[in-house]
Amino acid sequence: MEINNQLAIYVVSDSIGETAEQVSKAAISQFNIQDYDIRRFPFINEQRQILDLVEEAKHENSIIIFTIVKDCLKGFLVEEATKNNISIIDVMSPILTGFTKVIGTEPKREPGIIRKLDEKYFRKVEAIEFAVKYDDGKDPRGLKKADIILTGISRTSKTPLSMYLAHKHLKVANVPLVPEVPVPKELYEVSSAKIIGLTTNPFKLIEIRQERLKALGLKSEANYASIERILEELEYAEGIMKRLGCPVIDVSTKAVEESASIILEIFREKGHKFSNGKSF
Template sequence: METVQAAKEVNGMIAFTLVVPELQQLLLEEAGKAGIPVVDIMGPMIDGLSRLFQREPKREPGLVHRLDEDYFRRVEAIEFAVKYDDGRDPRGLLRADVILIGVSRTSKTPLSMYLAHKRLKVANVPLVPEVEPPEELFMIDNKKCIGLTIQPEQLNNIRRERLKALGLTSRANYANMERILQELEYAEKIMKRVGCPIVDVSNKAVEETANLILDILRKGGTAV
């Protein structure tokens, strides 16, 4: 082996992190023949962890780099979700893997962050009767868009609690039932215009809704 020969020429030693048993054995044998000292850096730790967790190591080269790639993709997706949250920049809709649309307090932001941890680039757009949706919303593939709706009574309760947390009166128009019905009706019209699947988030945890969305995406945008 070239490595063993190079170490022999400089009277050196070999420290290695090989995870494939056959390669480990080959290196140990060749180094032993040449009288080169060797140190297995990761072997004892892997063996110790294997005994502790009673699981066999995968012994696949390159897993660390694959984990790094996965980590950076997740970070990129999270940064994307933050940048294009709440319709801040409609240009992000054309670059997103998923676009969430719905009225205020339908969990658009929490869902965006949850899906970002699944390495999906998510943008979301609030639907408000007085504000025309960005034209980019009608340019995207409708299979990438998910409409979020909710039962009026539950939305009313959520908005009342939100106002209370902000120190505002629950009589504000934001929590007015007539206003809520108007918003939901408007949002439904926009969703039908886009032609996207619609998910009812009523009484659902973020994780549950996110799994529904992922299932829809896997099925190619089938409505639920």
């Protein structure tokens, strides 16, 4: 069979093949050549796939550049390409060998690790953006999309807990409970299984609110930090939480990490599954 003079660059990978493709483009740009075709063959995990692409490549003016990390598949690809006089370039092995010498341990040889890390990172970013968007009851529509809904009166750690749980890739919305402000109807429309109520000791809360007022340059004796107001709010919130039928956590003596751990334990006991596929 007559071989086409166009250069066919076979990009072969046991992951998505993006690394090998970028390397190929960088390399070919150094040559004065326009007649070439880069073809990506991702997720190669069987010898049969290698045989098929080699069979195609041997009838062309071709070169194979690959990022296969599994030794058995890599060896088979090199053997078949060599047998058919096809030029072949291993992108990863020289790099892995260099790192092995410096680090002193063998590589995992697991395909697509960087892609998995990227996906994990973007899930976290998405969860953080969600927590910011639906913080402090800004948009009640987010309650139906949330993995966890936190509710409680002011200064019961709703926002810090939302952000902490977001770093664990969970979508958290929070709703403040204020006697003068109607509870959003969406809070009653979602399952109580994903709602956590937050409460606190009234005298501890007085201290926290007084410090908050000072930070804002306001007088510490304002109604916001009075025992009467705080008891009224706590009683109101308790009634709402009973109506919702949700678990309630006292955060007065707990660090954010401890409260978050209790929340996750509650969901673990329920066998609840979150939108990221995790179950606790």
